Amino acid sequence: xxxxxxxxxxxxxxxxxxxxxxxxxxxxxxxxxxxxxxxxxxxxxxxxxxxxxxxxxxxxxxxxxxxxxxxxxxxxxxxxxxxxxxxxxxxxxxxxxxxxxxxxxxxxxxxxxxxxxxxxxxxxxxxxxxxxxxxxxxxxxxxxxxxxxxxxxxxxxxxxxxxxxxxxxxxxxxxxxxxxxxxxxxxxxxxxxxxxxxxxxxxxxxxxxxxxxxxxxxxxxxxxxxxxxxxxxxxxxxxxxxxxxxxxxxxxxxxxxxxxxxxxxxxxxxxxxxxxxxxxxxxxxxxxxxxxxxxxxxxxxxxxxxxxxxx
Amino acid sequence: xxxxxxxxxxxxxxxxxxxxxxxxxxxxxxxxxxxxxxxxxxxxxxxxxxxxxxxxxxxxxxxxxxxxxxxxxxxxxxxxxxxxxxxxxxxxxxxxxxxxxxxxxxxxxxxxxxxxxxxxxxxxxxxxxxxxxxxxxxxxxxxxxxxxxxxxxxxxxxxxxxxxxxxxxxxxxxxxxxxxxxxxxxxxxxxxxxxxxxxxxxxxxxxxxxxxxxxxxxxxxxxxxxxxxxxxxxxxxxxxxxxxxxxxxxxxxxxxxxxxxxxxxxxxxxxxxxxxxxxxxxxxxxxxxxxxxxxxxxxxxxxxxxxxxxxxxxxxxxxxxxxxxxxxxxxxxxxxxxxxxxxxxxxxxxxxxxxxxxxxx
Ligand SMILES: Nc1ncnc2c1ncn2[C@@H]1O[C@H](COP(=O)(O)OP(=O)(O)O)[C@@H](O)[C@H]1O
Ligand SMILES: [Mg+2]
Numbered sequence: 001x002x003x004x005x006x007x008x009x010x011x012x013x014x015x016x017x018x019x020x021x022x023x024x025x026x027x028x029x030x031x032x033x034x035x036x037x038x039x040x041x042x043x044x045x046x047x048x049x050x051x052x053x054x055x056x057x058x059x060x061x062x063x064x065x066x067x068x069x070x071x072x073x074x075x076x077x078x079x080x081x082x083x084x085x086x087x088x089x090x091x092x093x094x095x096x097x098x099x100x101x102x103x104x105x106x107x108x109x110x111x112x113x114x115x116x117x118x119x120x121x122x123x124x125x126x127x128x129x130x131x132x133x134x135x136x137x138x139x140x141x142x143x144x145x146x147x148x149x150x151x152x153x154x155x156x157x158x159x160x161x162x163x164x165x166x167x168x169x170x171x172x173x174x175x176x177x178x179x180x181x182x183x184x185x186x187x188x189x190x191x192x193x194x195x196x197x198x199x200x201x202x203x204x205x206x207x208x209x210x211x212x213x214x215x216x217x218x219x220x221x222x223x224x225x226x227x228x229x230x231x232x233x234x235x236x237x238x239x240x241x242x243x244x245x246x247x248x249x250x251x252x253x254x255x256x257x258x259x260x261x262x263x264x265x266x267x268x269x270x271x272x273x274x275x276x277x278x279x280x281x282x283x284x285x286x287x288x289x290x291x292x293x294x295x296x297x298x299x300x301x302x303x304x305x306x307x308x309x310x311x
Numbered sequence: 312x313x314x315x316x317x318x319x320x321x322x323x324x325x326x327x328x329x330x331x332x333x334x335x336x337x338x339x340x341x342x343x344x345x346x347x348x349x350x351x352x353x354x355x356x357x358x359x360x361x362x363x364x365x366x367x368x369x370x371x372x373x374x375x376x377x378x379x380x381x382x383x384x385x386x387x388x389x390x391x392x393x394x395x396x397x398x399x400x401x402x403x404x405x406x407x408x409x410x411x412x413x414x415x416x417x418x419x420x421x422x423x424x425x426x427x428x429x430x431x432x433x434x435x436x437x438x439x440x441x442x443x444x445x446x447x448x449x450x451x452x453x454x455x456x457x458x459x460x461x462x463x464x465x466x467x468x469x470x471x472x473x474x475x476x477x478x479x480x481x482x483x484x485x486x487x488x489x490x491x492x493x494x495x496x497x498x499x500x501x502x503x504x505x506x507x508x509x510x511x512x513x514x515x516x517x518x519x520x521x522x523x524x525x526x527x528x529x530x531x532x533x534x535x536x537x538x539x540x541x542x543x544x545x546x547x548x549x550x551x552x553x554x555x556x557x558x559x560x561x562x563x564x565x566x567x568x569x570x571x572x573x574x575x576x577x578x579x580x581x582x583x584x585x586x587x588x589x590x591x592x593x594x595x596x597x598x599x600x601x602x603x604x605x606x607x608x609x610x611x612x613x614x615x616x617x618x619x620x621x622x623x624x625x626x627x628x629x630x631x632x633x634x635x636x637x638x639x640x641x642x643x644x645x646x647x648x649x650x651x652x653x654x655x656x657x658x659x660x661x662x663x664x665x666x667x668x669x670x671x672x
Contacts, residue, residue, distance in 0.1 A: 075578035085573030
């Protein structure tokens with residue numbers, strides 16, 4: 001559990017971060033979202049003490065971060081940044097093994113861990129281990145950057161706009177990768193982005209910041225359905241709010257008995273996918289399947305009713 | 312080629328084809344002409360390289376055959392030396408060779424092997440005595456011990472001042488890299504030092520170190536005096552500081568900011584960042600600084616001869632005083648060779664230091 005308590009950072013007269021209090025549960029993804037200059041990066045960097053707070057405190061598993069020397073603290077916390085920050089003169093393997101090397105892991109253990117991570121990110125170790133960053137595509141560099149942050153199995157991962165430099169398709173794949181890997185590893189992640197779409201896709205909790213203050217902290221559904229003020233509503237985007245909400249709800253929530261024409265959708269697909277299928281093929285309902293067997297249907301009317309609950 | 316009655320008077324020119332019997336000079340002339348023809352077309356660098364090598368061989372042949380033939384019966388004090396035509400041809404052929412090499416872009420190891428081959432061939436030719444009748448080498452023969460001594464002195468001046476400058480310059484460069492204010496004060500001061508003309512600098516050393524030698528007890532015992540090795544050495548060190556420090560600063564600043572941020576974020580201490588990230592990424596630039604210093608000091612050390620610092624400069628200034636061109640060449644040629652060889656070796660090191668990033672960049 002990460003507890004952030006009334007943490008503040010001022011630069012001269014500027015309150016970059018203004019008395020932010022927030023708790024992140026172990027094993028969850030918290031996404032900090034806000035416009036540029038709202039203090040997200042500063043907040044994140046105070047957690048691993050790349051910036052020292054003006055006042056306030058951060059506790060990890062109940063222990064204040066001030067109790068550990070900064071560089072030792074940072075070796076326990078994964079850190080991934082926009083533009084990956086890979087060392088150009090290190091091979092992929094040495095880049096990923098950098099933190100374990102600082103922690104004096106035995107060589108064989110580092111090698112095994114590097115291969116494990118490359119496999120996890122669908123990069124063949126035999127092919128990529130000995131390459132230099134300049135010999136990778138942008139998407140591969142970014143994956144190596146995240147793999148490096150994960151290398152020493154940190155309980156906590158900090159990620160500052162890790163996908164910011166990627167084009168939309170690669171970016172969506174990277175987000176899926178992150179969710180899959182998070183499920184497999186179960187570490188706590190704090191991720192910064194300026195993209196509300198990304199926040200809603202990735203976050204178990206979303207924290208919205210504006211001018212250094214924490215405006216709202218809740219589940220993606222809460223943020224969409226009950227934005228705390230006009231700023232949050234703007235960030236979510238009024239026109240897209242119903243669609244964003246539907247994208248969070250799986251078909252299994254609304255499935256009912258009955259038949260429907262056409263191709264079936266999997267139960268994990270979202271209501272947004274079902275709505276799109278209805279509109280595109282002119283159907284009033286779509287069949288829902290689970291483990292290959294049709295288990296019922298979701299109707300257009302039910303989807304509409306669900307989207308209307310929130311005015 | 313030119314022949315002179317003794318080493319002082321001006322010689323009179325002799326055309327290549329009058330050097331000796333036609334059968335003796337013809338192969339040499341043919342090789343030079345063929346070499347130039349082969350070297351001209353731009354499209355085939357290998358051919359151009361072979362041509363320049365052939366042409367140089369031809370020049371060598373002419374020297375070896377021509378010198379004894381001219382001296383034959385010309386008197387004991389007669390001197391033979393290559394004349395303007397020889398030097399021009401030598402220059403053209405070497406330019407052709409350098410140009411071919413640039414086009415062929417050999418790897419660092421190939422260049423190293425080539426340098427070793429050229430030096431080996433040079434040593435073999437000089438050692439074999441085939442050219443010993445040339446006037447420069449006659450000067451050498453009469454000064455073998457002095458030449459060996461001058462070589463040691465010259466190397467000591469150039470490499471010693473480099474080592475001392477590096478020993479002071481690296482820490483200073485690192486400190487300047489960390490603190491912008493120190494950098495702002497240091498670099499202009501060192502630039503100012505650099506702008507002092509070399510003769511003035513050596514001149515300044517004389518009263519300065521003379522005073523130190525006279526007033527600090529024990530200083531004279533370790534060789535500190537107004538003239539000699541110490542002031543020359545110190546002047547060279549001062550000249551070397553700017554390139555070392557500024558290239559260290561530039562090299563350390565070359566690491567990408569994201570990489571440094573990541574290094575800090577993963578828990579590297581400032582020292583680890585310096586050793587693992589900043590230094591290796593800056594190494595090519597830092598070595599370039601050392602290369603500048605080395606080549607510069609090999610050249611400047613000649614001037615040290617003027618204040619009794621020893622080295623090849625001794626011959627150059629003796630030669631200037633006696634208007635003995637051969638003596639000047641005896642000092643100048645090895646200096647040029649040394650500077651060229653050092654530059655090539657350092658370039659190879661610079662290339663070896665940065666292969667990783669350059670591979671696909
Ligand atoms: N080192 C610094 N010195 C002065 N002001 C800073 C510094 N770092 C950040 N700021 C200011 O703090 C505010 C928040 O910055 P930042 O945390 O980088 O925002 P974000 O990551 O949300 O774009 C901005 O107004 C920025 O100008
Ligand atoms: Mg930021």
